[in-house]
Amino acid sequence: MSGPHRVLIVGGGFGGLYAAQALKRAAVDLTVIDRRNFHLFQPLLYQVATGALSPAEIASPLRVVLQKQANARVLMGDVRDVDPAAKLVILADETTYPYDTLIVATGSTHHYFGHDEWEEFAPGLKTVEDATEIRRRILTAFESAEREADPEKRAALLTFVVVGGGPTGVELAGALGEIANDTLRHDFRSIHTPETQIFLIEGAERVLPPYPPGLSAAAEKSLIELGVRTRTASRVTEIDGDGVTIQIGDRTERIATKTVLWAAGVRANRLGRVLNERTGAAIDKAGRVVVTPNLTVPGQPDIFVIGDLASFMAANGEQLPGVAPVAMQQGRFVARQVERRAKGESAVPDLFKYWDKGSMATIGRASAVAQMGNLHFSGLLAWLAWLFIHLMYLVEFENRLLVLIEWALNYVTHNRGARLITGDKRP
Amino acid sequence: MSGPHRVLIVGGGFGGLYAAQALKRAAVDLTVIDRRNFHLFQPLLYQVATGALSPAEIASPLRVVLQKQANARVLMGDVRDVDPAAKLVILADETTYPYDTLIVATGSTHHYFGHDEWEEFAPGLKTVEDATEIRRRILTAFESAEREADPEKRAALLTFVVVGGGPTGVELAGALGEIANDTLRHDFRSIHTPETQIFLIEGAERVLPPYPPGLSAAAEKSLIELGVRTRTASRVTEIDGDGVTIQIGDRTERIATKTVLWAAGVRANRLGRVLNERTGAAIDKAGRVVVTPNLTVPGQPDIFVIGDLASFMAANGEQLPGVAPVAMQQGRFVARQVERRAKGESAVPDLFKYWDKGSMATIGRASAVAQMGNLHFSGLLAWLAWLFIHLMYLVEFENRLLVLIEWALNYVTHNRGARLITGDKRP
Numbered sequence: 001m002s003g004p005h006r007v008l009i010v011g012g013g014f015g016g017l018y019a020a021q022a023l024k025r026a027a028v029d030l031t032v033i034d035r036r037n038f039h040l041f042q043p044l045l046y047q048v049a050t051g052a053l054s055p056a057e058i059a060s061p062l063r064v065v066l067q068k069q070a071n072a073r074v075l076m077g078d079v080r081d082v083d084p085a086a087k088l089v090i091l092a093d094e095t096t097y098p099y100d101t102l103i104v105a106t107g108s109t110h111h112y113f114g115h116d117e118w119e120e121f122a123p124g125l126k127t128v129e130d131a132t133e134i135r136r137r138i139l140t141a142f143e144s145a146e147r148e149a150d151p152e153k154r155a156a157l158l159t160f161v162v163v164g165g166g167p168t169g170v171e172l173a174g175a176l177g178e179i180a181n182d183t184l185r186h187d188f189r190s191i192h193t194p195e196t197q198i199f200l201i202e203g204a205e206r207v208l209p210p211y212p213p214g215l216s217a218a219a220e221k222s223l224i225e226l227g228v229r230t231r232t233a234s235r236v237t238e239i240d241g242d243g244v245t246i247q248i249g250d251r252t253e254r255i256a257t258k259t260v261l262w263a264a265g266v267r268a269n270r271l272g273r274v275l276n277e278r279t280g281a282a283i284d285k286a287g288r289v290v291v292t293p294n295l296t297v298p299g300q301p302d303i304f305v306i307g308d309l310a311s312f313m314a315a316n317g318e319q320l321p322g323v324a325p326v327a328m329q330q331g332r333f334v335a336r337q338v339e340r341r342a343k344g345e346s347a348v349p350d351l352f353k354y355w356d357k358g359s360m361a362t363i364g365r366a367s368a369v370a371q372m373g374n375l376h377f378s379g380l381l382a383w384l385a386w387l388f389i390h391l392m393y394l395v396e397f398e399n400r401l402l403v404l405i406e407w408a409l410n411y412v413t414h415n416r417g418a419r420l421i422t423g424d425k426r427p
Numbered sequence: 428m429s430g431p432h433r434v435l436i437v438g439g440g441f442g443g444l445y446a447a448q449a450l451k452r453a454a455v456d457l458t459v460i461d462r463r464n465f466h467l468f469q470p471l472l473y474q475v476a477t478g479a480l481s482p483a484e485i486a487s488p489l490r491v492v493l494q495k496q497a498n499a500r501v502l503m504g505d506v507r508d509v510d511p512a513a514k515l516v517i518l519a520d521e522t523t524y525p526y527d528t529l530i531v532a533t534g535s536t537h538h539y540f541g542h543d544e545w546e547e548f549a550p551g552l553k554t555v556e557d558a559t560e561i562r563r564r565i566l567t568a569f570e571s572a573e574r575e576a577d578p579e580k581r582a583a584l585l586t587f588v589v590v591g592g593g594p595t596g597v598e599l600a601g602a603l604g605e606i607a608n609d610t611l612r613h614d615f616r617s618i619h620t621p622e623t624q625i626f627l628i629e630g631a632e633r634v635l636p637p638y639p640p641g642l643s644a645a646a647e648k649s650l651i652e653l654g655v656r657t658r659t660a661s662r663v664t665e666i667d668g669d670g671v672t673i674q675i676g677d678r679t680e681r682i683a684t685k686t687v688l689w690a691a692g693v694r695a696n697r698l699g700r701v702l703n704e705r706t707g708a709a710i711d712k713a714g715r716v717v718v719t720p721n722l723t724v725p726g727q728p729d730i731f732v733i734g735d736l737a738s739f740m741a742a743n744g745e746q747l748p749g750v751a752p753v754a755m756q757q758g759r760f761v762a763r764q765v766e767r768r769a770k771g772e773s774a775v776p777d778l779f780k781y782w783d784k785g786s787m788a789t790i791g792r793a794s795a796v797a798q799m800g801n802l803h804f805s806g807l808l809a810w811l812a813w814l815f816i817h818l819m820y821l822v823e824f825e826n827r828l829l830v831l832i833e834w835a836l837n838y839v840t841h842n843r844g845a846r847l848i849t850g851d852k853r854p
Contacts, residue, residue, distance in 0.1 A: 037570060037848045054481035056845035063614040064842060073616040076570040076848075095574070128849050143464060143503040147522070187490040189500040398836045398844050405832060409825045415491060417825055418483035421464045421503075422555050423850065 004029045004071075005342035008089060008099035010079045010271065012039050012062045014324045015105035015307030017395070018331030019338075020072055021065075026339040030072040031097060033089070037061055037076050040128065041394055043324060044403070046168060048131035049261075050138065050175035051183075051419040052410055055128045057402045060395045079106075079271065082278050084300055101302050101338050104271055104289075105331070108308040108322060111267035111286070118239040122260035125168060132423055134261055138176070139421045141259045142184060145191050152256075158196045159257040161244045163236055164264035165202025165209070167361040170219055172261055173200040174363035177226025182365070183416050198228045199255055201246055203264075205233050208369070210321060211359060215369040218378035222363040236264075266322060268309050275305065284311045293351040295334055304337075306330035312352065320354055324393075329354060360386045365411070431456045431498075432769035435516060435526035437506045437698065439466050439489045441751045442532035442734030444822070445758030446765075447499055448492075453766040457499040458524060460516070464488055464503050467555065468821055470751055471830070473595060475558035476688075477565065477602035478610075478846040479837055482555045484829045487822045506533075506698065509705050511727055528729050528765050531698055531716075532758070535735040535749060538694035538713070545666040549687035552595060559850050561688055565603070566848045568686045569611060572618050579683075585623045586684040588671045590663055591691035592629025592636070594788040597646055599688055600627040601790035604653025609792070610843050625655045626682055628673055630691075632660050635796070637748060638786060642796040645805035649790040663691075693749060695736050702732065711738045720778040722761055731764075733757035739779065747781055751820075756781060787813045792838070 005028045009016045012034035020032050038059040047053040066072045078092040088098045110124030123133055138160070145157035158180075162173045180196035187193070200207065200223065206216040207223070207230055220230055231246060231253070238245035243256040268287035276283045281297045282290040288311035289297060295310060297303040307327030312320045320326045333352045358372035362383060370382035377385075387407070394400045406417050432455045436443045439461035447459050465486040474480040493499045505519040515525045537551030550560050565587070572584035585607075589600045607623035614620070627634065627650065633643040634650070634657055647657055658673060658680070665672035670683040695714035703710045708724045709717040715738035716724060722737060724730040734754030739747045747753045760779050785799035787809060795809035804812075814834065821827045833844050 037566060037846070054483045054845075055849065056481045056847055059847050061614075061846045063611075064846070067613055075574055076567075077574065128847065132849075139464060140503075147502055147504065184490075186494055187488075398840065398842065401836070402829070402832065402844070405829065409828070413825065415825065417829070418481075419464070419488045419491075420483055420486050420555065422482065422559075 005338075006098060006100045007031070007103065007338055007342075008033065008097060008101070009103045009105065010034075010089065011105035011107060011269075011307070011309075012036070012074075013042070013105060013107050013307060013327060015107075015327035015331045016103065017062070017065065018328045019103050019105065019306065019335045020331075021069070022332045022335030023071070023339065024069050026071065026335070026342055028071055028338065028342050030069075031075060032062060032066065032072060033075045033077050033079055033091075033097070034062060035076070035078045037063070039065060039395060041399075042126070043393075044390060045125055045128075045131050046171045046175060048128070048418070049125055049134040049172065050179060051135055051416040052175070053403060053406055054418045055131065057399055057406060058394070059128065060399060065395055081274055082271070082303075084279055084303065087302065099302070101304070101341065103304045103306065103331075103334055103338075104275065104309060105305075105307045105327065106269035106271045106309055108266040108268050108286075108288075110262055111265035112262070113265050115239070118262070121239045121241060122163060122262040124262040125172070129423075135419075136421050136423055137259050138179070139419060142188070142191070142193065143421070144258075146188050147190075154191065155197075156243070156256040157258050158191065158193075159199070159255065159259070160196065161199045161201065161255055161257050161260045163201045163239075163244070163260065163262050165200055165204070165207035165230070165232065166263060167208065167359070169200060169202070169261075169263035170207055170223065170361050170363060172263055173198055173223060173228045174226055174367075177223065177228050178364040179416070181227060182414050183419075194227070196227070198226075199244075199257075200228050200230045201234050201236055201244070202230065202232045203235055207232065208361060211361075211369070212371055212376055215371055215376055215378065219361065219363055219369045222367045222369075222378070226364050266308070272305075272309055275303070279303070286311075294337060295330055295352050304334045306334055312354075314354060323359070325357060326354055360389070362386050432765075433525060433527045434458070434530065434765055434769075435460065435524055435528070436530045436532065437461075437516065438532035438534060438734070438736075439463070439501075440469070440532060440534050440734060440754060442534075442754035442758045443530065444489070444492065445755045446530050446532070446733070446762045447758075448496070449759045449762030450498070450766065451496050453498065453762070453769055455498060455765065455769050457496075458502060459489060459493065459499060460502045460504050460506055460518075460524070461489060462503070462505045464490070466492060466822060468826075469553070471817060472552055472555075472558050473598045473602060475555070475845070476552055476561040476599065477606060478562055478843040479602070480830060480833055481845045482558065484826055484833060485821070486555065487826060492822055508701055509698070509730075511706055511730065514729065526729070528731070528768065530731045530733065530758075530761055530765075531702065531736060532732075532734045532754065533696035533698045533736055535693040535695050535713075535715075537689055538692040539689070540692050542666070545689070548666045548668055549590060549689040551689040552599070556850075562846075563848050563850055564686050565606070566846060569615065569618070569620065570848070571685075573615050574617075581618065582624075583670070583683040584685050585618065585620075586626070586682060586686070587623065588626045588628065588682055588684050588687045590628045590666075590671070590687065590689050592627055592631070592634035592657070592659065593690060594635065594786070596627060596629070596688075596690035597634055597650065597788050597790060599690055600625055600650060600655045601653055601794075604650065604655050605791040606843070608654060609841050610846075621654070623654070625653075626671075626684075627655050627657045628661050628663055628671070629657065629659045630662055634659065635788060638788075638796070639798055639803055642798055642803055642805060646788065646790055646796045649794045649796075649805070653791050693735070699732075699736055702730070706730070713738075721764060722757055722779050731761045733761055739781075741781055750786070752784060753781055787816070789813050
């Protein structure tokens, strides 16, 4: 071989970025390709959607993060195809980049279970643009309500429906409760914002279904205190410009609303299907590539798939969840494998094992639920743990400082510092 | 009269907001209508366009600013028409709002001197969306250059043209120089960003034409040190997707570029024309309403026009410039007049007089020019004065703190904290 081992990473999310950083000292020639010029800290995206943080505070330019890593280069580009025989990837502009090892970590997007027509009325929360669009809709609803004379229309404007009771849905609904009861309380003259109605719709029997039942109950209690009405064991059957219809058992309920937020299904990025077509790898019904125990594509020892794009069965027979810690650990695991290969060491088929450190979710001011191993806790202590861990994992020191200050200001002033209605129709 | 005197302010910029705040203790019923939900600190908008600040750091929700002012309410709406006989304004959704006194302060927008086709290639800088679009174009040009193999195309991607050598143009060109020479210097692997070419085109004989000649010279010197090529006494004759053509005397010059920024002409908001049609008030060629010495529309003692929308001749026969201090002083002046009227005091025809405290502009790191009365200075001292004054005038304490910290971080790390490519085509 002429030059050093060429490693190509597609996607600069948690999986791709942690793989790249773990290869810092490896004798490889590393390229990270992403459609965006920044790494996004998705666990805090709901705080942008609810006006607490600015996009730049939870995003770090990939070039800045990898600036001092001499073996790494960053390219902004949209990978559309992979040629495993020629060992290269093809971008949307038809340029190609060769690899010796390919790591695909392009994540997932939202999915409407065959109801793509719902997207228009119920945006999901995956990108910075999604977040500012949701922020626009939430704040515009209150502004329109202030000017609306008809009580029925005003009530629909002051009704918010969040579909999906996982961590994102719970955190969005909690933040909406706080906005209505606290942040905006003294801002309007015609409407009384605590009259806002917030619904959280979940298909399972309880919110936060993967969490221990005690924590689900604690989360639901906190949500109710914030005025959120939870509808569990409920299925959405219709979403349009005037409201949402849900089915609970054999009863249906219609909720008149102008603002629906989607935090339910996700589907793997389209590169899952590309890998399926090019290598014959199986994909599951969410479009994720079913990977081997060492995270390669079956029969393709040079192609790794990690993070939300990978379908990986844990030892207990359960599918690993699409969360940041899984992607981070997979990124590091793959980096170690690649480093060994680059040194020419025999590829001992190491097995990926996920170490579940726990899960947590915030529900408004000084309230959260957390589970770490057998330790379950909620309230202020869980909230402080949540704050600390989320600050710690922000990639750049600058973001850590700015988020800390924004949070402190928001906490003290009961304000949300980034309440801007921007984008969409230019004024 | 039944209730308190109804004052309607259209526009929450410097003029409208300062008028509203100066009426804090007046026995009036005050309504502020704006198309946006926030007051924007436009003098720092170029820092958003160049990735140094986030939009929320220079924008304050009008509701937050006026939250504690019991006599004020805020409405988000688009005023399309005025009926001086019935004394009401008409919004785009056809709702109407009555007034006893109307203050119109809707500002200005950019203007392409009859070449509207240039807008597509040369965006101006007036709104948050303009700023994030300009940021997207600047950062995307560097990203594309990194991936471009053809040297000629790469050179065009690394060429930036700023049209207009007033404060905004000078500050944009200076920030571009800093980005190329400092911020991005170590971020790329294929391109050497200090090779970037930046042109600043100005029609007058020198940059910052309204400033004293000594300061123009100091500004030009600082720009040249940052690698900016100034083209004074130059007129733009063509802008398209491949470059800009300028005329200097009888010589023409073609600059191949993919990024042109417009900081030249402005035109008054369309309400100027509406007032012209409804009241017969004269408008100047930039569409501004020619106001009386007490800032009313001639023959309409109940309608004030202030800020960039007003054409006001100072005692020295010169037109007042469209800058924040003029709007702020006019806002306060009008508030005093309105307060007297609301008390039923006779409308002594007070005359507005602008107190020119000076002007300043920054040109990159630790460099600025300032003029205060007969005092002219440049360099570090001017830069510190600029920092202090701009921080002081930010409306909210939270923004002051966040901007101060962003500036400190940017200064120490040589980074720009908000370098995100967002918006436009969704990825």
